[in-house]
Amino acid sequence: MSEELKSEWCLYLLECKNGSYYSGITNNLEARYATHLAGKGAKYTRANPPVRVLASKAYPDRSTASMAEAVLKKLPRAEKLGFFTE
Structure with a gap:
């Protein structure tokens, strides 16, 4: 399957140089x-x-991944990694 036709999306969490987290x-x-x-x-x-x-977590489409990102961003830092094991 070509990259343009790929329908699976993922939510990801990065650790940045200053120790902060970034999600997308x-x-x-x-x-x-x-x-x-x-x-x-x-x-x-x-x-x-x-x-x-x-961490990263797969979702079936962009909409679902966006909704999961909104939930993740509202969590306290201490709970963000745990979100990926649910």
Whole structure:
């Protein structure tokens, strides 16, 4: 299946150089992480470069991944990693 036709999306959590977390959604985690590393990703990760992917979770479509991201962003930092094991 070509990358354009790929329908599975994922929610991901990055650890940034300053120790903070950054979450996002994508349909190609490897490419999106490379974009963040190159300083061409989100404004936040341009200022706070990522050091590693902490976790990711697959979702069937963009809408579901976006809703999961909204839930994740409301959680306290101490609970964010646990969200990926539910």
